Amino acid sequence: MMRAHQPGSQPIDVPETIPNPVVPRTVPSPEPRPTEPIKVPAPQHLLCFSFSCLARDEVR
């Protein structure tokens, strides 16, 4: 904040930065994005069961 003052007038506080009112606001991200997850391939030897599969007597 800067203080602008002329003799005979009330001091006013002038912010160092203000948003440009004609630029649409984008949602700022105050923190950087989280670290990218390391993708680990799913184990291939495990069989996946589901109720729908069981109902149809299927295994996939």
Place this chain on the structure above:
Amino acid sequence: MSYAYRSQDLFSLLQTKAPVAGAALAANFRRNEYGLLSVGLKIHCLDNGEKFKGLIEGLGGASRILEVNYFKDARASLCLVLPPVGSATSAIHLIECIEQYIGSPVLANKQIQLQLCSPGRLSARASALLGVAFYLGSDTLRRYTQADLRTTFESSFNHPRGIRLVLYDAEGDFDRNFTWWNYCGAAEPELPFVNGRTDLLIGSGSRLDIENINLVATLLIHSEYDGYWSGLGQEFRAEMELILKHHILVGLLDVPWVRQSWAQFGDDDRFFAALQELVAYAYGESTRVKQRRLLPFGMWRNVQARSPNGILEEVQRLLFKYRKAIERQSRLLTHAGESP
């Protein structure tokens, strides 16, 4: 622009914490977009720079990475020079990867002052247009003190740069290996400059700032070096000057926005007075725009206005218009098979 490490080393390091984005950057960092200029970046760190310690150590240590570079913001603890990249998009991705690596924001961070570097030296008047367009087109209106613009090269014996927003290079290393669209629309593999840059001290910057400066610098450089966008660049200059003329600000272009070799005593102050005038005008316009929005429909005419739309909105529209013109014309070229 000195950086004593290989760009691939930086990208490899960044990939340890940002594997996907880092790999994409490493593969595409020289890729050109729409014939726009390549982008260089310098990060001036105003605090103790502790967050960058791991990155600097990974690149070879402060003595190798930082101390080769004498140039920095006079208040900065360190200035990290990044390798140039082929587009504003890659520059933004590079910053985002660094943010992930150091775990702290670089954009919109008051402790980090960004310097954006464009290849080719602009004339004094074009440098003024670059500075004005950046300021009025930014998503943040800033007040400056002269301390904000002081660098270690302010009074350098060989390369004095004064106290300015726009700076020329100091004849350091220059990477020419970026695509240049020549006047005929053919993509040349090298920039037409052996050396020379025009830099802008953004301060605390945003994605929009990087995109805007890249756009405006391209239009102005192409207009002065006979590039493919020369015609659009000339039109942009004329329209920008007309806007400033309507707002009785065209005189701001006559002051030395960049320090030339024939600089005179007092030029720093003349420039700073012009910058303050621009800042005061923009702050006033900002207040007027907000007041107008608060009034019921139809009553806004009661607010005294120097222009129906205001200079901030006019500059936004101008930048939008030229960005779209470049994108549209590039697509036409690509479809016609003339462009790379």
